[in-house]
Amino acid sequence: MLDAKGNNIGEQAVNDYATGPKAEKDWKVLEDSHWILDGSPSAKRIVYTFTDPNCPYCRKFWKNARPWVDAGDVQIRHILVGILKADSLGKAGAIMNASNPEDVLRKFENNSLARTLQPLKNMPEHINTQLMKNHQIMMSVGARATPATFYHDSKGAVKMQMGLPPESLMSEILGPL
Template sequence: MKFIILVTFLTIAPWASAQKSALPEPLNLLIQQGGEVVEQFDAPAGMQGYIADFRGQVITLYVTSDDKYMFTGAMLDTQGNNLGEQAIQDYMSGPKSIKDWKQLETSHWVLDGSPAAKRIVYTFTDPNCPYCSKFWQNARPWVDSGQVQIRHILVGILRADSQQKAAAILAAEKPSVALAEHQVANSLPNLKPLLEHSTDIKRKLMENHQIMMVMGASATPATFYQDETGVVQKQMGLPPEAMMTQILGHLKEN
């Protein structure tokens, strides 16, 4: 099994850190390449099953009884049941959801909407992304009603000046106003790129990009929200009209 080497950082969970020295050697290979072993469960034929979080993707791993070999994927019984499915669901709806939301909260976001709005949505935004602007425009009824606040996590990945434009918004006296003015213009070049920005702004943009990678997002917009059960969900790309209520909630008339 091949793993893509991450150039970003991942924080190893306390369980993984405590168990690292006792883990079978094949699992240490996963950890060395940025993965996180988060759960362990019993598997048949003397094997051990593990749940791992790798670049935002949750996978099942199985290690043979001699601790020498590892394989990933679904293990099915004679009835076709996936033996690791329940362990994955428990992790996705519990620890991972909590961890992902806390990770998003630590990002350097720009507020769109009222800080008192109860529903919070995070979206990774590139200033040169036309679909990000379209999502901003489509969300106006929810944001303007005060029901939803969208927290834009600025990144610069699309064009050569994307990072400089993101820096200009973050460094503005009122970042929320700068973002709104830019989005109203529908990504026209009204925003002057900030060619020289401070170390602090550079750090914030770097950390935003790292969080984006950790969350398994590779393009903008990448939107994260909590469903009706509180589980964090992800929408890649411009949300279709049919999904707007799912992401932003039912629009209530004032």
């Protein structure tokens, strides 16, 4: 939309909607997804990230975030999806179906389980349903790759970082260290 002088007034309206009402609605959807906690449940800063077990950039983000997570400053809520390889869904299911998914995810991302985690062959229905919902949520919030990370910026606006965040963005995403 253009005004009488040819200024684009529609772009600002779209940006305001995308970083305002739509972003807040997306945040609520992320809260209701089936996520695995990484970090202290009492950490005030919450970050959501879509994670595929076969994603090397997800693993790199996990490692890069350790100083913030280990300090207790941030909790990362991993929303597992299985989109990259044929066994991604089975591996995501194996992590989610574990008696302690947080521990299995940590060991997996630390490489102690990366080579030995067996994909679930017979996915329990409730785990399959959770993974399908996570995938639907991923599509509905506009994420098309992993990691896709959602966070509140310094002004409180919901932002998304698609792909591995560059080092220069880590403090914006995870807060000051």
